[in-house]
Amino acid sequence: MSKLLAPVLVLVALVVGLVVIDPPPPPADFAYINRGDVNTLDLQRMSWMQDLRVARMIFEGLVANDVFTYGFEPVPAVAESWEIERYTEDVGGMPIPRERYTFHLREDARWSNGSPVQASDFAYAWMRGILPDIASDYAKMFTFIRGVDDFKQWRSEQTRQFTTRTRGMTDEEKARAARELWDQTQERFRTTVGIKTPDSRTFVVELAEPVPYFLDLCAFPPLFPVYEPLVRQYDELDPLTGRIQPREGWTKPPHIVCNGPMMLTRWRYLREMRFERNPYYWNPDVLGVNSISIPSVADPNAQVLAFERGEVGWVSDVTVGYRVEMLRKKRDFYDEHKDEYTRLKALGLDQFEIDRRLPPDPRKNIHAVPAFGTYWYNFNCLPRLPDGRPNPFHDARVRRAFAMMIDKRAICEDVQRIGNPIARTMIPAGAIGGYASPRGLDCISDATTPAERQAMIDRARALLAEAGYPDPRQLPEIQILFNKDAGHDLLAQVVQRNWQEYLGVRVSLVQKEVGVFRDDLKNANYMVSRAGWYGDYGDPTTFLDVNRTGDGNNDRKYSNPVFDDLLLQARRETDPVRRFEILAEAERILVEEDLPLVPIYVYVNVYLFNPDLVSGINPHPRSEQLMHLVDILGDGIGPDRPRVMRHSPDDNPFSDAKAGRP
Amino acid sequence: MIGLIVRRLLQLPIILLVIFTITLALAWALPGNPLENPDRPVPPDIEYALKQQYHLDSFWSFYGHYLYNATGARYIKERAGGDIAERRRRAIESGIEPPRRPIFDLGPSLRQRDWSVNTIIAESLPVSMTLGGLAILLAIALGLTAGILGATRPNSMLDVTTLIIALIGISLPSFVIGTALLLVFGVWLGVSPVQGLHSPWALLLPAVTLSLPFAAYIARLTRMGMIDALATDYVRTARAKGVSERNILLRHALKNAFLPVLSYLGPATALAMTGSFVVERVFSIPGLGRNFVNAVQNKDFTLIIGVVLVFSTMLILFNLVVDLLYRWIDPRIE
Numbered sequence: 001m002s003k004l005l006a007p008v009l010v011l012v013a014l015v016v017g018l019v020v021i022d023p024p025p026p027p028a029d030f031a032y033i034n035r036g037d038v039n040t041l042d043l044q045r046m047s048w049m050q051d052l053r054v055a056r057m058i059f060e061g062l063v064a065n066d067v068f069t070y071g072f073e074p075v076p077a078v079a080e081s082w083e084i085e086r087y088t089e090d091v092g093g094m095p096i097p098r099e100r101y102t103f104h105l106r107e108d109a110r111w112s113n114g115s116p117v118q119a120s121d122f123a124y125a126w127m128r129g130i131l132p133d134i135a136s137d138y139a140k141m142f143t144f145i146r147g148v149d150d151f152k153q154w155r156s157e158q159t160r161q162f163t164t165r166t167r168g169m170t171d172e173e174k175a176r177a178a179r180e181l182w183d184q185t186q187e188r189f190r191t192t193v194g195i196k197t198p199d200s201r202t203f204v205v206e207l208a209e210p211v212p213y214f215l216d217l218c219a220f221p222p223l224f225p226v227y228e229p230l231v232r233q234y235d236e237l238d239p240l241t242g243r244i245q246p247r248e249g250w251t252k253p254p255h256i257v258c259n260g261p262m263m264l265t266r267w268r269y270l271r272e273m274r275f276e277r278n279p280y281y282w283n284p285d286v287l288g289v290n291s292i293s294i295p296s297v298a299d300p301n302a303q304v305l306a307f308e309r310g311e312v313g314w315v316s317d318v319t320v321g322y323r324v325e326m327l328r329k330k331r332d333f334y335d336e337h338k339d340e341y342t343r344l345k346a347l348g349l350d351q352f353e354i355d356r357r358l359p360p361d362p363r364k365n366i367h368a369v370p371a372f373g374t375y376w377y378n379f380n381c382l383p384r385l386p387d388g389r390p391n392p393f394h395d396a397r398v399r400r401a402f403a404m405m406i407d408k409r410a411i412c413e414d415v416q417r418i419g420n421p422i423a424r425t426m427i428p429a430g431a432i433g434g435y436a437s438p439r440g441l442d443c444i445s446d447a448t449t450p451a452e453r454q455a456m457i458d459r460a461r462a463l464l465a466e467a468g469y470p471d472p473r474q475l476p477e478i479q480i481l482f483n484k485d486a487g488h489d490l491l492a493q494v495v496q497r498n499w500q501e502y503l504g505v506r507v508s509l510v511q512k513e514v515g516v517f518r519d520d521l522k523n524a525n526y527m528v529s530r531a532g533w534y535g536d537y538g539d540p541t542t543f544l545d546v547n548r549t550g551d552g553n554n555d556r557k558y559s560n561p562v563f564d565d566l567l568l569q570a571r572r573e574t575d576p577v578r579r580f581e582i583l584a585e586a587e588r589i590l591v592e593e594d595l596p597l598v599p600i601y602v603y604v605n606v607y608l609f610n611p612d613l614v615s616g617i618n619p620h621p622r623s624e625q626l627m628h629l630v631d632i633l634g635d636g637i638g639p640d641r642p643r644v645m646r647h648s649p650d651d652n653p654f655s656d657a658k659a660g661r662p
Numbered sequence: 663m664i665g666l667i668v669r670r671l672l673q674l675p676i677i678l679l680v681i682f683t684i685t686l687a688l689a690w691a692l693p694g695n696p697l698e699n700p701d702r703p704v705p706p707d708i709e710y711a712l713k714q715q716y717h718l719d720s721f722w723s724f725y726g727h728y729l730y731n732a733t734g735a736r737y738i739k740e741r742a743g744g745d746i747a748e749r750r751r752r753a754i755e756s757g758i759e760p761p762r763r764p765i766f767d768l769g770p771s772l773r774q775r776d777w778s779v780n781t782i783i784a785e786s787l788p789v790s791m792t793l794g795g796l797a798i799l800l801a802i803a804l805g806l807t808a809g810i811l812g813a814t815r816p817n818s819m820l821d822v823t824t825l826i827i828a829l830i831g832i833s834l835p836s837f838v839i840g841t842a843l844l845l846v847f848g849v850w851l852g853v854s855p856v857q858g859l860h861s862p863w864a865l866l867l868p869a870v871t872l873s874l875p876f877a878a879y880i881a882r883l884t885r886m887g888m889i890d891a892l893a894t895d896y897v898r899t900a901r902a903k904g905v906s907e908r909n910i911l912l913r914h915a916l917k918n919a920f921l922p923v924l925s926y927l928g929p930a931t932a933l934a935m936t937g938s939f940v941v942e943r944v945f946s947i948p949g950l951g952r953n954f955v956n957a958v959q960n961k962d963f964t965l966i967i968g969v970v971l972v973f974s975t976m977l978i979l980f981n982l983v984v985d986l987l988y989r990w991i992d993p994r995i996e
Binding site for chain 1: 692693694695698699700701702703704705706707708711712714715743749752753756757758759760761762770773774775776777778781782785786799841844845848849852855943944945946948949952953961987990
């Protein structure tokens with residue numbers, strides 16, 4: 001018997017031994033569940049929304065966006081002031097308009113180790129963003145800077161030649177060659193790229209052409225600074241390839257050095273991220289809490305349970321199926337307080353503030369917030385299908401006919417059921433201050449009477465006839481490609497039924513795993529597919545650019561010289577009002593005439609938090625949350641006053657009337 | 663005995679190399695790009711540069727680089743060449759703690775770019791091992807009790823009840839059991855945390871959930887073994903000698919009935935200790951199992967290979983331990 005007990009005893013010993021779990025830190029002032037686990041905090045290599053959100057809390061750029069204004073006004077951050085200069089440069093006898101930004105860094109901007117934030121930290125970070133070796137996901141944002149394209153080309157060429165050039169060398173010779181190339185690269189960057197640091201507190205950027213939204217870009221984390229002495233040690237030179245090889249590790253405590261309002265003090269893999277106040281932050285009064293925790297909770301159900309139990313104060317992406325039910329209950333709650341709700345709405349208050357002023361009720365904790373992104377359907381615009389047959393969707397008339405026949409209302413109300421606004425434009429209508437969206441194409445759900453409906457169907461069929469398909473059955477079988485999960489299948493079924501019923505075409509559904517789906521999209525190996533896009537910065541080009549001929553994300557392979565030319569004109573236009581008009585015309589061509597894509601709905605973020613308890617989360621559709629602004633009301637830390645969107649009812653571009661919503 | 667251990671340990675690296683090659687070949691064939699954020703696809707030139715950075719430009723380039731790093735060859739070379747000392751010196755000069763360099767470098771995760779596979783495994787394996795060990799202990803306790811009780815009175819109410827419970831344990835998926843336990847103990851009774859690993863108590867519910875299928879299987883094995891053992895001649899002799907029923911059950915019958923359980927325990931412990939995706943996800947336990955499914959979904963080669971290698975090593979080692987225990991418990995086995 002004792003022998004039998006032995007293995008058990010060994011196991012007991014093992015468990016007891018391993019249960020020496022490191023002592024958990026005391027609970028943070030505020031805990032929230034991010035959209036997913038953070039993939040990287042390397043500013044120049046990030047692209048995921050959850051990473052950007054954390055980056056905004058622990059790092060700070062030259063400027064910041066005031067997220068509690070609808071215009072997302074740029075406000076001073078590390079730079080306390082800046083000058084913008086327009087000038088023309090004579091290039092080969094051609095006067096080229098340029099723009100120079102001179103940023104003056106504040107004296108009291110400090111890293112979390114006490115060192116001052118210097119212009120060289122920005123210069124180094126931006127060089128990382130530009131260097132092809134680092135392969136920044138957002139490298140594109142730096143291409144506005146003078147000399148960047150040439151520099152990148154030169155560096156790529158040099159590293160490509162390096163292997164052949166150093167073949168047959170000894171390891172030592174290779175290492176020396178790599179070092180020489182790197183020195184040469186840094187020198188070339190200093191002399192040819194429009195990034196200058198005249199002194200430690202002045203940062204000068206010369207743009208190849210005026211970019212009206214450049215300040216908005218400067219508030220984007222890939223353009224934030226890194227602590228140069230630290231990150232340089234991790235950007236290792238690989239003697240075999242001559243390239244800089246970024247090594248992981250510097251983004252984690254105790255190594256990480258931050259310059260934002262908070263600093264990362266603990267990061268346990270798949271457990272928790274913990275943030276505390278950065279003791280050296282120049283503007284501590286803005287903070288509403290002393291510590292923030294992001295536990296890693298992957299299961300959507302457990303996320304909601306964690307909120308109900310009070311273990312977290314905000315779930316930033318509620319994905320459980322029963323959120324539909326929760327949102328329905330919230331509408332019931334509004335109905336019960338209809339008069340008060342209407343009165344508050346008329347005041348032009350933001351949706352969280354309205355909730356705050358209504359009586360306490362657990363039903364009001366769920367919030368559907370329109371996002372800065374659109375869900376749409378792609379048409380493959382190439383003349384031929386992947387199998388060589390002629391592609392009917394090469395003809396804009398066919399695309400328009402199919403686009404008109406999608407019942408967007410049914411999709412929003414019967415499939416999505418979380419209050420997505422119907423989209424008629426690619427850019428969520430009203431999301432960019434001062435930009436007047438085109439009207440967009442009507443779809444079948446806009447018809448109010450059976451007669452109107454029939455007229456619209458006749459119009460679509462006439463378009464098909466014009467395009468050479470008087471009998472829609474002549475069209476090949478239409479295949480809709482989508483990835484499994486996330487309910488894309490249900491939506492595709494509605495579209496399938498619409499097209500079969502109204503156009504009399506054969507439609508089949510092709511569901512693929514997301515990796516295969518992405519590959520198919522990239523290679524234009526589809527006829528019709530689901531797609532979508534979130535904007536990065538407050539300018540129409542953040543959406544429109546993906547339709548430019550040859551753009552890396554132009555999965556539709558759409559190409560219209562008129563559209564491309566309008567984008568080019570807008571680039572050269574210096575009058576901001578006129579520029580928006582040009583861009584609106586470009587979008588009009590997309591969504592009213594050419595329809596390389598059919599906008600279906602505006603994405604919605606579903607949040608879970610108690611508005612009576614928590615303030616600082618903003619309902620702005622750009623979905624940028626500055627977590628250091630979060631404030632637990634009545635806890636004695638921070639301002640303890642609700643932060644609300646500042647505006648008069650008129651300038652709220654997201655009011656239902658402006659967005660064309662009933 | 664020593665010969666067996668040495669032989670098995672010598673086989674280990676060869677088996678691991680074969681497993682690595684097969685895993686990489688299979689993972690390579692998966693569709694998709696591990697370096698891509700599907701919400702934010704990158705332009706082709708960046709994609710190319712990223713692939714270069716992670717040596718994903720060709721299968722053999724990745725294969726070679728991985729072995730170069732993982733076997734420690736690179737560390738030895740850089741150490742001998744003075745590179746490591748030079749980098750240390752430069753870091754210390756800048757007032758920075760030098761970047762850590764593991765000897766056996768399994769590379770960075772391709773998706774969780776800030777984490778090396780070494781760190782991921784070092785962080786999550788102990789958690790999974792603790793949870794799995796606890797679950798196996800519970801499973802042994804529950805399974806043996808139920809099996810012995812069932813065997814003493816075959817086909818009685820007690821036997822049928824344990825049979826039914828065992829059946830439920832095997833057939834109910836753990837996300838159902840887990841979510842139900844969370845709801846009852848976490849939300850309604852409020853005696854257990856809903857997420858995370860803030861105290862050893864937080865391991866209890868997941869351990870129970872994880873143990874049930876193992877317990878059920880052990881119960882069935884024990885019951886079968888005990889019924890067979892109780893019908894043997896030596897048990898009859900023992901009874902005739904007047905040995906107490908308790909001693910007959912625990913000393914004589916269980917000893918033989920336990921052997922099939924023991925051989926099951928080897929792979930079962932390895933399985934439990936390398937983590938259950940479902941249980942770890944439902945209870946937000948930061949274990950190895952959660953990594954594995956994520957890694958496959960994201961086509962995160964380095965993490966897939968890292969986890970597979972750990973799992974293989976553990977499976978081989980636990981089987982070795984079971985073989986050794988066999989010989990120790992029953993010296994007749996060679």
